[in-house]
Amino acid sequence: MWLLLPILLYSVIFLAVRHIYSHWRRKGFPSERAGISWSFLHQAYRREFRHVEAICEAYQTGRDRLLGIYCFFRPVLIVRNVELAQTILQQSNGHFNDLKWDYVKGYRRFNLLEKLSPIFATKRLSEMFGHVQRVGDHLTAHLLHLEQAQGGALELDLQQMLRVYAINITGNLIYGLDVNNFEQKDHILSSYVSAGHGSLQSFTLSRLPQKSSFTYRLRDLIKQGVEHREEHGLIRKDILQLLIRFRNGNDICGDKWQIDMDNEQDKLLSIKRVAKVAEELLKVSLDSVSSNITLTLFEILQEPLIVEKLQTEIKELSIENGLLKFEELEGLKYMDMCLKETVRKYPPLPIIERICRKSYTLPNTKFTIDEGKTLMVPLLAIHRDERYFSEPMKYKPLRFLHTEKSAECQSNAFIGFGIGGAQCVGQNFAKMVIKVALIKLLQNFHLELDAALVENLEISHQPAPFIRTKDGLKVRLKRREIKPKFYN
Numbered sequence: 219m220w221l222l223l224p225i226l227l228y229s230v231i232f233l234a235v236r237h238i239y240s241h242w243r244r245k246g247f248p249s250e251r252a253g254i255s256w257s258f259l260h261q262a263y264r265r266e267f268r269h270v271e272a273i274c275e276a277y278q279t280g281r282d283r284l285l286g287i288y289c290f291f292r293p294v295l296i297v298r299n300v301e302l303a304q305t306i307l308q309q310s311n312g313h314f315n316d317l318k319w320d321y322v323k324g325y326r327r328f329n330l331l332e333k334l335s336p337i338f339a340t341k342r343l344s345e346m347f348g349h350v351q352r353v354g355d356h357l358t359a360h361l362l363h364l365e366q367a368q369g370g371a372l373e374l375d376l377q378q379m380l381r382v383y384a385i386n387i388t389g390n391l392i393y394g395l396d397v398n399n400f401e402q403k404d405h406i407l408s409s410y411v412s413a414g415h416g417s418l419q420s421f422t423l424s425r426l427p428q429k430s431s432f433t434y435r436l437r438d439l440i441k442q443g444v445e446h447r448e449e450h451g452l453i454r455k456d457i458l459q460l461l462i463r464f465r466n467g468n469d470i471c472g473d474k475w476q477i478d479m480d481n482e483q484d485k486l487l488s489i490k491r492v493a494k495v496a497e498e499l500l501k502v503s504l505d506s507v508s509s510n511i512t513l514t515l516f517e518i519l520q521e522p523l524i525v526e527k528l529q530t531e532i533k534e535l536s537i538e539n540g541l542l543k544f545e546e547l548e549g550l551k552y553m554d555m556c557l558k559e560t561v562r563k564y565p566p567l568p569i570i571e572r573i574c575r576k577s578y579t580l581p582n583t584k585f586t587i588d589e590g591k592t593l594m595v596p597l598l599a600i601h602r603d604e605r606y607f608s609e610p611m612k613y614k615p616l617r618f619l620h621t622e623k624s625a626e627c628q629s630n631a632f633i634g635f636g637i638g639g640a641q642c643v644g645q646n647f648a649k650m651v652i653k654v655a656l657i658k659l660l661q662n663f664h665l666e667l668d669a670a671l672v673e674n675l676e677i678s679h680q681p682a683p684f685i686r687t688k689d690g691l692k693v694r695l696k697r698r699e700i701k702p703k704f705y706n
């Protein structure tokens with residue numbers, strides 16, 4: 219009897235695991251042979267398992283447009299064809315809605331992200347540009363100061379500096395604070411950067427932990443900011459101001475910044491919800507922005523011709539009293555191509571994940587995904603697939619030059635900001651912020667990579683999902699100045 223019990227228990231577990239791991243085969247989907255090995259369990263326990271790399275490897279194992287895999291006990295479907303991925307992302311509305319962004323007004327349910335997207339309209343961004351420039355100037359001033367202190371030749375980890383730049387952007391634009399973390403090292407946002415997001419371990423954005431130990435402290439910042447502005451009717455042209463306008467039922471599509479308060483009316487968003495939106499924006503923007511600038515520099519510093527072209531473009535800017543003009547950023551076409559090429563080769567979010575809310579028949583296939591099952595679009599693998607991008611591991615910004623010859627397959631497969639209704643709302647904001655940092659750095663400094671670093675730089679998605687270099691980006695930096703056109 220006592221011997222039978224463990225045998226019975228083992229058999230039940232074995233059959234249950236086998237049942238889970240045969241899900242895709244039973245449904246008729248192409249799938250990988252799967253099981254749980256000791257080495258996998260060991261790596262998972264030590265948090266060393268590389269989810270992103272494993273999913274990209276699975277992408278490469280065959281040519282079927284879909285592949286069923288298992289993330290632990292979760293059956294997941296990987297899309298291995300870019301046209302199918304684009305169709306699903308564009309046409310699947312209602313089947314894959316992310317409940318995280320739902321909010322209710324009256325009797326109706328809305329998607330908050332869609333409602334908030336006017337925050338990132340061009341007109342709004344142009345008015346926030348002053349803050350972005352100031353944060354850019356803090357970066358330059360800090361580096362110039364360090365360089366001077368070192369007697370003219372400075373070697374430092376630029377990735378870390380750019381993370382501080384990105385958190386300063388967040389502090390100034392999202393949290394609405396005049397903060398400079400290059401100087402205020404004890405600020406809560408500084409601690410956020412130095413904590414290094416130890417808790418982030420997920421494959422994708424939709425599985426980021428909802429709360430970190432910083433959540434409550436960040437909520438206090440928002441509470442103070444919201445109450446202060448509502449009480450005193452203050453105007454500061456930033457993202458927080460527009461969140462407060464939205465909370466008070468004011469239109470955010472126009473160009474007014476003033477908060478029109480109606481104390482009788484219920485608020486559309488509680489302070490807790492505003493804080494949650496702000497923290498979400500902080501999480502998605504911090505690493506994506508800093509990694510894009512870092513990896514753009516890593517690539518271009520190996521190609522003097524690219525740097526020269528960028529500097530020529532920067533020279534054309536009519537900078538007055540050290541101030542850039544927002545409208546002119548649009549004209550930096552070659553820089554645009556570089557940013558896009560960096561997002562292609564190193565998408566900060568390597569995988570887009572959708573959880574099926576309502577069973578969905580995949581377009582032009584006989585397959586139906588059941589409610590609750592997960593679908594993944596591995597951007598990283600698609601962007602490095604030579605069926606879509608020639609010589610995918612080469613950094614070639616000009617592949618995004620739209621000529622009749624090149625436009626066809628070189629750029630259509632690019633989905634680095636997502637596609638369709640759920641694509642990245644902050645992409646124009648991201649481009650503005652990245653361009654300002656690149657202009658400031660290339661204009662003021664001569665930058666040089668350590669040759670040994672080029673060979674050995676480890677770029678990975680650890681901790682997942684965001685991409686970054688394991689040991690930073692060591693760069694030698696020397697003051698320089700490109701004379702802008704205005705002074706010629």
Ligand code: HEM
Binds near residue numbers: 307498634635
């Ligand atoms: C180079 C920089 C960036 C890249 C490549 C990028 C890319 C992406 C991608 C691929 C998605 C997922 C789209 C989907 O699910 O279909 C996304 C979502 C999003 N992005 Fe970005 N992003 C960048 C920067 C930013 C910035 C700076 C902000 C805001 C300030 C932002 C705000 C968002 C938000 C709010 C979402 C939705 C998140 C969610 O659903 O949980 N992004 N982004």
